[in-house]
Amino acid sequence: MGGGAMSRQEDGIDWDDAYANAAHIPGAADYPSRWAEAAAAFRAGAFGECDLPYGHHPRQRFDLFMPPGAPAGLAVFVHGGYWLRFDKSFWSHLAAGPLARGWAVALPSYRLAPEVGIACITHDIAQALGVMARLLPRGPIVLAGHSAGGHLVARMICKDIHLPETVAARIARVVPVSPLSDLRPLMRTQMNTALGLDEPEARAQSPVCHTPRPDVPVVIWVGGAERPAFLDQARWLAAAWPGAALSIDAARHHFDVIEGFARPDSPLTGALLDAVPT
Structure with missing residues (x-):
């Protein structure tokens, strides 16, 4: 299969619709402005620093929010948007849950397709x-990401990713939320015009095609009201990674499944932080 978009009706499946979330969520158009408003309000009252660089590109920046006192560890949230859209500024409020439990929280932006491919985004x-770990050199690191961000945090514990061992050894848990774990179906969508995936690249960047580090607990979280394709993606990762837990959050769809991170007592924040040694 080539890098361009393929027929939408291949195998009798409308692949664009299968991976379309907004078309199936009531009031979907209102969510980005609500996220941005909540994120800005959070930043206005939080202690931390924004736009810290980890590279030279304008999008290679992260925000870091700090709790009172010494942090229990570092929680990192990686945003979604099919590697095509959004940045860290939409999601600051999701730091509230871990922050209230005494964790520092970092939220990175990254370069987007089609300027770069998914391999480069993974490298970002x-x-x-690495930069975050040097700023906070002690304590565990937990990773959470949503959708494309779920893919990216899952990739961080694949054995082909060359993190410094001092960083990799600190990763204590990964929670991919509604992750894209097998990228091969995306070759059949129109968005592949921008993503540029072919068969070798899709396999190379798919967590289901890799072996994870065996010592890192993984909790795969997905909404029960999500598109069947996203439920499939979550189940495929759980099946491919022995020992990974799968949690289906009933009645949650792709846009509200992450809201629990804004609350310290939510099951989603608990999935990320409970029982992590600090």
Whole structure:
């Protein structure tokens, strides 16, 4: 299969619709402005620093929010948007849950397709983790990401990712939320015109095609009201990675499944932080 978009109706499946979230969520158009408003309000009252660089590109920046006192560890949230859109500024409020539990929280932006491919975006997150770990050199690191961000945090514990061992050894848990774990179906969508995936690249960048580090607990989280394709993606990762837990959050769809990170007592924040040695 080539890098361009393929027929939308291949195998009798409308692949664009299968991976379309907004068309199936009531009021979907209102969510980005609500996220941005909540994120800006959070930043206005939070202690931390924004736009810290981890590279030279304008998008290679992260925000870091700090709790009172010494942090229990570092929680990193990586945003979604099919590697095509959004940045860290939409999601600051999702730091509230871990922050209230005494964790520092970092949220990176990254370069987007079609300017770069998914391999480069994956490298951005690995590079960001190295810089974050140097800023906070003690304590565990937990990773969470949504959709494309779920893919990116899952990739961080694949054995082909060359993190410094001092960083990799600190990763204590990974929570991919609604992750894209097998990128091969995306070759059949129109978005592949921008993503530029072919068969070798899709396999190379798919967490389901890799072996994860065996010592890192993984909790795969997905909404029960999500598109069947995203439920499949979550189940495929759980099946491919022995020992990974799968949690289906009933009635949650792709846009509200991450809201729990804004609350310290939510099951989603608990999945990220509970029982992590600090």
